[in-house]
Amino acid sequence: MSCSNGDKILRPEPFRIKVVERVSLLPFEERKRVIKKAGFNPFLIPSRDVFIDLLSDSGTCALSNEQLSILMLGDESFSSQRGYFYLIEKVKEITGFDYVIPCHQGRGAENILMDMLVKKEGLVVSNGLFETTRAHIEMRGAEGIDLPTPRIKEEDYLFKGDISLRKLRNILKSAPKKVNFILITLTNNSQGGRPVSLHNLRKVREIADEFRKPVVLDASRFAENAYFIYKHELPGKSIRAIVREMFSLSDIFYLSAKKNGLSHSGAIIGVKSRRLYENLSSLTLFFEGFPSHGGLPDRDLLLIAKGLEEIIDEEYLAFRIEQVKFLGEKLREAGIPVLYPFGGHAVYIDAEKLLSHFKNGFPGYAFASEVYVEGGVRVGVFGGKLSGGGTPEYVRLAIPHRVYTNSHLLWVVDAVKRVVERKKEIRELALSYSPPRLRTFLARFRQV
Numbered sequence: 260m261s262c263s264n265g266d267k268i269l270r271p272e273p274f275r276i277k278v279v280e281r282v283s284l285l286p287f288e289e290r291k292r293v294i295k296k297a298g299f300n301p302f303l304i305p306s307r308d309v310f311i312d313l314l315s316d317s318g319t320c321a322l323s324n325e326q327l328s329i330l331m332l333g334d335e336s337f338s339s340q341r342g343y344f345y346l347i348e349k350v351k352e353i354t355g356f357d358y359v360i361p362c363h364q365g366r367g368a369e370n371i372l373m374d375m376l377v378k379k380e381g382l383v384v385s386n387g388l389f390e391t392t393r394a395h396i397e398m399r400g401a402e403g404i405d406l407p408t409p410r411i412k413e414e415d416y417l418f419k420g421d422i423s424l425r426k427l428r429n430i431l432k433s434a435p436k437k438v439n440f441i442l443i444t445l446t447n448n449s450q451g452g453r454p455v456s457l458h459n460l461r462k463v464r465e466i467a468d469e470f471r472k473p474v475v476l477d478a479s480r481f482a483e484n485a486y487f488i489y490k491h492e493l494p495g496k497s498i499r500a501i502v503r504e505m506f507s508l509s510d511i512f513y514l515s516a517k518k519n520g521l522s523h524s525g526a527i528i529g530v531k532s533r534r535l536y537e538n539l540s541s542l543t544l545f546f547e548g549f550p551s552h553g554g555l556p557d558r559d560l561l562l563i564a565k566g567l568e569e570i571i572d573e574e575y576l577a578f579r580i581e582q583v584k585f586l587g588e589k590l591r592e593a594g595i596p597v598l599y600p601f602g603g604h605a606v607y608i609d610a611e612k613l614l615s616h617f618k619n620g621f622p623g624y625a626f627a628s629e630v631y632v633e634g635g636v637r638v639g640v641f642g643g644k645l646s647g648g649g650t651p652e653y654v655r656l657a658i659p660h661r662v663y664t665n666s667h668l669l670w671v672v673d674a675v676k677r678v679v680e681r682k683k684e685i686r687e688l689a690l691s692y693s694p695p696r697l698r699t700f701l702a703r704f705r706q707v
């Protein structure tokens with residue numbers, strides 16, 4: 260953003276704050292006790308003990324005044340409630356999809372979809388599967404394969420969420436029967452939240468048509484993805500038109516409304532065929548709830564419909580992407596190994612690179628624990644040995660929507676920098692408890 264003399268200035272929040280929530284910083288010695296009790300896993304820290312929470316952008320957003328007021332219009336009837344019809348109208352307008360099923364959250368949608376689409380010993384090929392997506396595929400005796408673009412190594416290539424088209428074609432050629440479908444995650448959370456280009460999506464569609472495979476979008480962060488395309492690939496096209504085209508290139512989509520739906524819960528599945536919709540409806544009835552609400556109160560459907568409308572606002576998206584960049588640049592300037600260029604919802608620190616002196620392990624959890632102790636800041640840990648996705652262990656600083664100002668982020672930067680200064684003193688961790696699946700979230704550690 261530039262001012263009257265052309266100087267670049269920091270874009271301020273395009274909203275003003277109407278309701279506040281008190282947060283406070285526990286004393287240093289208390290924070291040490293808390294992290295130990297949480298088994299050095301930030302997911303297990305009680306949120307009341309957190310000062311600034313960058314664990315996730317999922318379900319952590321602040322609601323707008325319009326969202327809060329529409330809550331009162333929820334029609335809490337058992338089925339076929341008013342909010343459902345409002346939601347399907349909105350989803351149709353934004354995505355172009357006719358058939359829409361709400362679910363309680365993203366993994367509920369994944370459960371139902373994977374039940375229908377994944378075959379035992381099959382393959383699902385992807386630009387990057389989120390942990391729950393991979394788990395749902397593996398639970399059904401199939402394999403999920405990530406095919407990141409080779410351009411991931413180019414310093415300035417922005418669309419590092421792309422899938423490798425060459426590898427995709429090779430797999431489809433060599434094992435056409437085994438591949439159940441292609442899943443593209445927008446933006447690519449397991450590759451630094453970086454976007455997928457429209458060029459890549461169009462090519463995926465061509466390849467899918469050639470091999471007659473369905474394309475499924477995990478569109479949980481579709482709007483952030485669309486903004487990158489708008490800004491860097493197709494500036495002449497509106498965000499709405501880009502969103503429409505992205506969705507049109509798929510056969511099925513699902514999205515966790517906790518991200519770009521600007522809601523605290525919920526998900527949506529969209530399909531184009533009536534037959535598929537009917538099959539999915541009966542599964543929804545089984546696992547989630549009546550297919551007109553998927554286990555959500557009607558007021559939440561209204562909230563999601565409003566959230567989807569609010570997220571595709573160009574001004575908000577510009578602020579959002581710049582806020583992530585602001586945090587990322589401050590850490591990069593300090594020489595901290597962050598994934599670059601930055602993605603749409605978070606800054607990722609490569610903990611394996613940062614703590615390269617670690618012999619065995621868990622540098623992400625060890626570093627995240629120290630960041631909590633230093634500044635009361637909670638950050639997430641993904642990838643690494645516990646995830647099975649083949650990426651290094653990352654510390655993810657995800658920014659909740661409309662919750663923190665840039666001065667909160669400066670506090671975070673200071674805390675991270677102070678931990679980096681004393682990185683040689685950080686103690687390694689060993690696993691003390693490891694659940695059989697989705698280990699990232701529930702594993703516990705002890706210091707060695």
Ligand SMILES: Cc1ncc(COP(=O)(O)O)c(C=O)c1O
Binds near residue numbers: 391
């Ligand atoms: C890309 C992606 N897909 C799916 C999910 C699962 O969604 P939910 O948390 O609503 O179950 C997540 C959650 O973080 C995600 O980031």
